[in-house]
Amino acid sequence: MDQDYYEVLGVSRQATEQEIKKAYRKKAVQYHPDKNPGDKTAEEKFKAAAEAYSVLSDREKRDVYDRYGHQGLKAQGQGGFSGFNSDIFGGFEDILGDFFGFGRGRGRRGPRPRQGRSLEQLVELTFMEAYEGVTKEIKVRKMENCDVCDGSGLRAGASMKNCTTCNGQGQVIMSAGILQVSQPCPACGGQGRMVSPQDRCRQCYGQGKMERSSTVKVPINSGVDTGMRMRVSGKGEPGENGGPPGDLYLAIKVLPHEHFDRQGDDLHAQVAVSFSQAALGTTLEIPTLQSQEKIKVPEGTQSGSTFTLRRCGFSIVGRPNSYGDLIVKVVVRTPVRLNREERELLEKLDEIQKKKGNNQGKSIFQKVKDFFQHH
Ligand SMILES: [Zn+2]
Ligand SMILES: [Zn+2]
Incomplete structure (x- = not known):
């Protein structure tokens, strides 16, 4: 049986990101295998909490889960524990930092690659287009790497400086009760380096990204119907720190026919x-x-x-x-x-x-x- 993710973490459906993070941290500490050697139940609970967190901490996955439940996630190929493996321990690492020895011996961790945001776009097809299949040119507005600085956020000739908040460590230590938890530095996003105000690219103001319209050519199979959703892999927003791009989802709407x-x-x-x-x-x-x-x-x-x-x-x-x-x-x-x-x-x-x-x-x-x- 698929357990309700909110129940697993013991939070309400209206819980904020912060509350979800806190609830997960508590469960993860309580059920961590190192603290419960050989305890199968604890291990299951640890995994369940990690899975629940990986969904509820992701704005898009949470939205899909809220609207369509486990079925919705499975339909997108995101259901179940297996689909999250890489994310779970990554997320765990972010939250608990070095406390349980994750990442030990690897030196200072670099910023974690992150998948780009996925986008959704409505596509209207005529009856005949849906019948015969069609290649559609779809206009999407999305954040793309700035073409002046190529995503670095730097003006020409400038270079990144050490972050002043974390002194270039990329991590800040937070105290949570008896735990000392290191988290990615909020000022530099864990990179340890930042663009000084005087070094910012003029076009993107140091963001490295800009909103752009672009056109994506998508072949659409014959036989599609209103309500179907198509995934165009990799056509969402670009990933960060070398992560893969997000996907583009097309919500199909087929216009009615005069006679049929x-x-x-x-x-x-x-x-x-x-x-x-x-x-x-x-x-x-x-x-x-x-x-x-x-x-x-x-x-x-x-x-x-x-x-x-x-x-x-x-x-x-x-x-x-x-x-x-x-x-x-x-x-x-x-x-x-x-x-x-x-x-x-x-x-x-x-x-x-x-x-x-x-x-x-x-x-x-x-x-x-x-x-x-x-x-
Ligand atoms: Zn730029
Ligand atoms: Zn920093």
Whole structure:
């Protein structure tokens, strides 16, 4: 069973980042394997806390988890403990620092590589684009490395100086009860070095990054539908300290079609036939998304009857050359605004049917009356 991450850490759903961090630190210290040798339960709890923290401390993962729960994370391939391995111990290292011996012997740790932020973008497709598949040029606004300083934040010729907050250590020591915990320096982000105000790049003001519009060409499979989400790997914002870039998520919206109503892989359409066509039978030409098909409507067809054209429906996503069906509903149109000749013909028809004396000519009231007389 997947445990609720908030319950694991013992925090409310509204907990702040700070509260989550604090709760995790407490659990991690309590259940750390070094303090509980051979204790399986403690180890499980330690892992569960690490997993919960890796999700709830990440703004995006937490957002996905809040909205879609464990399923949402799994759908993005982020579920479960295995997906986090690298992150868990990295995160642990950040919080507990050298206390338990993580990172010992490695000297001063450099800044940790971080994946760039992922982005989400809505993509509208016409019905035909979704049916045939299309390559879309998608405009995204995202933070990119500044092209003047190439991401360094430095003006030309300048170099980084030691951070004045941590004296170039990259770490600051925080006291948490009996624990002395070293954390990445908040001023330099753990790098130990910083851009002095007089050395800042003029274009990005020392940030090293700027917001830019760029265009991403994305091939979209045929058969996609509204509500589907596509991941374009590596097209999010650039990573930090050599980390990988984030991903771009495309939320698909397919615009409706004038004549076809899509339900899953099937299409539904309505075709009107005249009263006489329904009575006498006819052949209908049906324009489908691919071609022109014929439907034979037999004589005596009732309004609301359906006809299925196999493989004339929507394309099935991920299965090339597979299609749903097209279901055509025949609606009989009662003739209106009759001219004299039509009226005479229909009156004649009515007369003949009355003479035939079959049920067709009887009113609904007559039928009800008959029913009670015979039962
Ligand atoms: Zn710059
Ligand atoms: Zn610093």
